[in-house]
Amino acid sequence: QDGSAPAMPYEGVEYLVSTTVGGQKLNLDFDTGSADLWVFSSGLSAASKKGHNVYNSASSSTYKALSGYTWSIQYADGSGASGTVGTDTVTIGGTSVKAQAVELATKVSSQFVSDGSDGLVGLAFSNINTVRPRSQKTFFDNANPSLASPLFAAYLPFNANGAYDFGYVDASKYTGSVSYAAVSSSGGFWEYASTSYKVGSTAHAMSGTTGIADTGTTLLLMVDSAVSAYYASVSGAKNTADGWTFPCAATLPSLAIRMGSSAYATIPGSLLNFETYSGSTCYGALQSVGGGTQNIYGDVFFNAYYGIFDSTGPRFGFAAI
Numbered sequence: 289q290d291g292s293a294p295a296m297p298y299e300g301v302e303y304l305v306s307t308t309v310g311g312q313k314l315n316l317d318f319d320t321g322s323a324d325l326w327v328f329s330s331g332l333s334a335a336s337k338k339g340h341n342v343y344n345s346a347s348s349s350t351y352k353a354l355s356g357y358t359w360s361i362q363y364a365d366g367s368g369a370s371g372t373v374g375t376d377t378v379t380i381g382g383t384s385v386k387a388q389a390v391e392l393a394t395k396v397s398s399q400f401v402s403d404g405s406d407g408l409v410g411l412a413f414s415n416i417n418t419v420r421p422r423s424q425k426t427f428f429d430n431a432n433p434s435l436a437s438p439l440f441a442a443y444l445p446f447n448a449n450g451a452y453d454f455g456y457v458d459a460s461k462y463t464g465s466v467s468y469a470a471v472s473s474s475g476g477f478w479e480y481a482s483t484s485y486k487v488g489s490t491a492h493a494m495s496g497t498t499g500i501a502d503t504g505t506t507l508l509l510m511v512d513s514a515v516s517a518y519y520a521s522v523s524g525a526k527n528t529a530d531g532w533t534f535p536c537a538a539t540l541p542s543l544a545i546r547m548g549s550s551a552y553a554t555i556p557g558s559l560l561n562f563e564t565y566s567g568s569t570c571y572g573a574l575q576s577v578g579g580g581t582q583n584i585y586g587d588v589f590f591n592a593y594y595g596i597f598d599s600t601g602p603r604f605g606f607a608a609i
């Protein structure tokens with residue numbers, strides 16, 4: 289059954305969705321860049337639990353342990369978590385899954401202790417789920433057969449309440465028409481070709497590069513050729529040990545990103561100043577992805593576009609918000 293759940297912005301770095309697991313309410317970070325649903329659990333140390341809602345499987349009448357199953361995940365930023373596994377009823381907005389694999393964290397890295405989320409809902413493809421000895425399905429894969437349309441969508445406006453829609457595209461959340469990029473899921477991500485970009489109106493090739501639609505990453509992370517070309521047009525921009533900074537008074541050009549083999553998605557300059565770095569120096573929302581040829585289009589992308597994760601194809605749809 290279809291549903292929509294509010295997504296609340298948290299400190300400009302993520303969006304949290306109130307989710308019930310076995311009737312217990314948790315604020316979870318929806319992450320289309322991973323495929324594990326894991327929660328802070330009663331098995332964590334007191335220090336790790338500080339400031340978080342915690343799931344206690346012992347007080348859920350619908351919890352079933354998966355004996356001998358474990359999970360362990362490391363994220364790109366070096367953070368990580370691990371623990372045990374069971375199933376329980378998970379409800380997000382109006383969409384419920386009865387026997388969803390719920391991964392109970394018995395260890396979490398310091399980044400998660402200081403983070404606002406009580407865990408993650410992985411919405412990438414189930415082939416990268418870390419549960420062993422048998423990998424488990426994502427909430428979307430489990431819910432999919434019960435949805436009117438086999439898709440979910442992310443509406444994440446800048447510094448405002450957003451939503452995740454399951455089973456339908458909400459035409460009230462975007463303007464103009466939807467464009468689509470063909471997705472290759474073999475790497476586990478909502479990944480598509482992204483082979484050129486425009487800084488303002490100047491186009492540049494980005495041959496052999498892909499992008500992933502990643503609600504679990506805050507910024508836009510791109511290959512160095514694109515990031516250098518962008519900041520070459522920003523006077524006073526500097527690549528510091530912490531990343532690219534520029535004078536807060538600088539006028540930032542727009543960045544148009546080619547999505548698949550067709551349309552461009554244009555991020556306005558106003559969304560490309562992430563935060564004050566120090567004094568009158570600001571920190572860019574566009575930063576280097578480090579190595580490789582896979583760009584990571586995070587929340588800043590979704591601040592400009594409604595994102596449609598459609599399992600038909602699969603394909604990724606985008607429409608200006």
Ligand SMILES: CC1CCN(C(=N)N)CC1
Binds near residue numbers: 319322503
């Ligand atoms: C490719 C990486 C992107 C960031 N990640 C994530 N959102 N969970 C990890 C994978």
